[in-house]
Amino acid sequence: MNQVPSHPALDEARSRTDQVQHDLEVASAELGLTHGALERELPPHVKKGDIAWAIQQNKVLERKVQEAAEELEEVTELLQQAQGGRS
Numbered sequence: 001m002n003q004v005p006s007h008p009a010l011d012e013a014r015s016r017t018d019q020v021q022h023d024l025e026v027a028s029a030e031l032g033l034t035h036g037a038l039e040r041e042l043p044p045h046v047k048k049g050d051i052a053w054a055i056q057q058n059k060v061l062e063r064k065v066q067e068a069a070e071e072l073e074e075v076t077e078l079l080q081q082a083q084g085g086r087s
Helices: 008-041 049-082
Strands: none
Touching: 008 049
């Protein structure tokens, strides 16, 4: 079997991207839970002004964090390709 030699810098980059991707996925899930709780628990008459803005921003941030996690997944795949496809 032909084994691709290890590249410490690529190994470190892949390990770090895996960890950051996991952290982003957890953050996205937590933002989703927060958003759901705010939507569910706050009465409509309270969801005005700064509160309405904060709820909307929470939703926007949740989407941005999820997009970042997806982009990082693509980077991880590129790193795997650079390592010759080894796990």
